[in-house]
Each structure stands twice: as structure tokens, then as C-alpha cells.
Amino acid sequence: METSMPDTILRAEHLKKVFTSGKKSFTAVEDVSFTLERGECLGIVGESGSGKSTIARMITRLIETTEGSVSLLGKDITNIKGKELRAVYREMQMVFQMPMESFDPRRTLGDGIGESLRNAGMSRRDTKIKTEELLEMCGLTPEFAARYPHEVSGGQCQRAAIARALAVNPSILICDEATSALDVTVQKQVLELLINLKEKKNLSFLLICHDLALVQAFCDKVLVLCRGKVVEQGTPDDIINHPKEEYTKILVDSVL
């Protein structure tokens, strides 16, 4: 039941990622810990190469974690596989930077959005109804279900990608630069959609982003990463208006 669920929905403890190739090894993430509460948005910022995507990929189990742990709703998911991992993807969904690439070009957006519903055993008719509801929730008309990815704009495709992520009714959306490939006005519209979803559905967000204005508008707290380590954390106001670390000051100056 909703009320008996723990408020800390995601917990990362001492995450470390070492990439090795041959004899060389490189530590991309070191000793990163954070919690995400229900309905909260955590932003992860940092210069290019600081380890933001690597953290998202460890959390979503797209890559193995070298050290540390990830727990979802109190359950350790660091090393789970197969069926257990599929259950995790019902709670946690990802939205990527390039929406077009995340859809199969030979299938309609409606097929892509409804796939998880069909896999879960929903009838064709109910899947169609639910897909249309999801499209509407994301600001698209039902007729978008029949379109192919190349027949829509980048912003529309990202809305469809968000609709697909919401199909399984997740608790967490992990957005890795989800608005970066869009132009400024469309970025703002997609952001408004995310804000709306956060309020209406009490979703939690992990927002990986290099746009501090977006972080300020949307995040409750922020982690600043530098070469794989957390150098500062706080509210957007702390980070943007009162940065403690020189690195954060430079980061803020470089984007504002």
C-alpha cells in the first residue's frame, strides 16, 4: 500500500566504477552516495566526462558496479539478474537524450509505447486505450500512435519516449540529458511536462543534466560531480547562488 512504502525509494552507497581494458584501468566513479525520496527530484551535474552517465548506467544495471550498492525500496538490486531485474524495470524507467534512436524505426510509436503492456498480458483493445491515455498525458493526440519515429519532431518523439516509460507505472524516471538534443522552446515544454508528471503522479526523478537553469527549475537537491567524485551537494540555490567549491563556481559561470 502507498502509505506503508518507505519514503527513501532509491539509495546508492559508495558507488565505484572502474573500467578496464587490457592492463589499463580507469576509475570513472568513486565513493558516490545519495538517496532519492518519493516525489523528489535529484539533479546530477558536472562537466563532461565527470561520471554522470556512468552513475545512471550503474543504477539502471546497464553496466556492472565495481564496488558499492544500489537499493530500490529497501531491496539490494546491485547484482540481481533475469526476472528480478525485469521487476526492477517496472519501478524504474529511463529516458535518454536521443529519443529517435530509442524507438524501433520499423514500428509505430503506439507499438513501442504499448509493448510492455502487451508483454504483461494486456489485451490488444485495452493496450490501445491505455496507449492513447499515455499519449494524452504527455501532450500528444491519439493519432500519434500510428506514426513512425521519423514522422514526428524531436520534441514529440521525446514525449512519446516519456509515455513509453510511464506505461509500466514506474516510481522513478531517470532522465539522462533528456532535453539536451531539443531546441530551447521544446526543452521548456518537455520540462513543463516533467514538472506536471512529478506533481500529478508523485514520481521521483534522477535528472542528469548540464543545464543549471533546468536544475534550478526542477530539482529539490543537486549533486555536483568532478572526476567521478561528489564535490558538493545541496539545494539548487546552495549550488548555484552560494557554491562552496571553486569547481562548482567555474561550472556555474560556464553555463550561466
Ligand SMILES: Nc1ncnc2c1ncn2[C@@H]1O[C@H](COP(=O)(O)OP(=O)(O)OP(=O)(O)O)[C@@H](O)[C@H]1O
Ligand atoms: N565503457 C567505457 N570504457 C572506458 N571508459 C569509459 C566507458 N564509459 C565511460 N568511460 C569514461 O568514464 C568517464 C565518465 O564518463 P560518463 O559518460 O559517465 O561522463 P558524463 O559526465 O556523463 O559525460 P557527458 O556529460 O559528456 O555525457 C569518461 O572519462 C569516459 O571516457
